[in-house]
């Protein structure tokens with residue numbers, strides 16, 4: 001397990017590279033050019049800025065999250081080809097600086113969805129929260145408005161230029177069924193996977209978060225069967241998945257250790273975090289510790305260990321604790337605690353190796 005930590009870049013993150021470097025066992029940052037709109041080619045000079053800044057702290061930049069997919073590609077519009085060409089060029093540019101994994105997602109319009117960014121836990125810490133009943137009734141525009149007023153730092157996946165044309169997008173997606181979305185994904189993968197393969201870059205799709213349809217939009221990367229289907233769309237070792245325990249785990253029918261075991265050869269990148277799911281289907285993000293949430297993080301890490309996982313892993317969202325002022329989900333303290341928990345489990349499993357017959 002190669003531990004990495006998501007970093008939003010100079011001037012765009014409350015966490016510094018120096019702080020990241022001081023977290024035990026972190027070897028690299030998970031990064032992106034967050035100021036570029038989806039669909040643009042990532043220019044070499046901007047890529048190199050991040051690479052040099054990270055290198056100066058001894059951190060590598062082998063994992064990118066995300067190169068966002070333009071909506072025209074997901075919608076299957078004729079204009080998609082120009083954006084796919086840009087995507088291919090971005091893959092080549094990133095390969096030149098040693099990038100090994102690109103995480104992306106294929107969720108229409110929105111990336112992850114929650115109803116609150118700062119829900120208070122009993123202990124006063126705050127976390128991202130999803131309230132099922134609220135989602136069923138809220139107008140998505142209202143949610144976007146709330147989130148955009150939340151902070152000066154743009155939330156990943158909620159970039160203003162993607163959301164400006166929201167009404168328009170919703171109208172266009174009305175005609176897109178799940179099967180259409182599968183076809184559009186296939187078209188995209190058939191074009192980019194050969195490029196990724198030629199350049200030694202693994203494309204690791206992030207599952208839908210939460211793993212079900214929201215606001216009537218189609219969602220397809222949601223469960224074991226669909227991940228199987230995705231991997232077969234283009235059956236290449238470079239067509240992979242980012243195994244995100246918290247995203248998939250919001251549906252308790254998804255048995256995460258089982259998914260880790262089944263897809264082990266196609267998981268170059270893991271997001272490990274816990275959530276507490278309530279009986280009514282609401283869920284809140286918790287500390288990474290197994291007993292604080294509904295997911296068995298110990299057994300998830302054990303599944304990675306048992307399958308000889310040598311890919312990259314990062315703690316996923318953390319709570320806001322100790323009055324930290326940070327991006328919701330992306331503070332320093334709770335994610336650093338999460339890392340120590342993951343290492344604790346991993347190291348004890350390492351020590352136990354060979355002890356049993």
Ligand SMILES: O=C(O)[C@@H](O)[C@@H](O)[C@H](O)[C@H](O)CO
Pocket residue numbers: 065066103104105111112156157206209244247271316317
């Ligand atoms: O990992 C997560 O849960 C997220 O914060 C997403 O924004 C994620 O980065 C994207 O869906 C990946 O494309």
Ligand SMILES: [Fe+2]
Pocket residue numbers: 206244245247271316
């Ligand atoms: Fe994730």
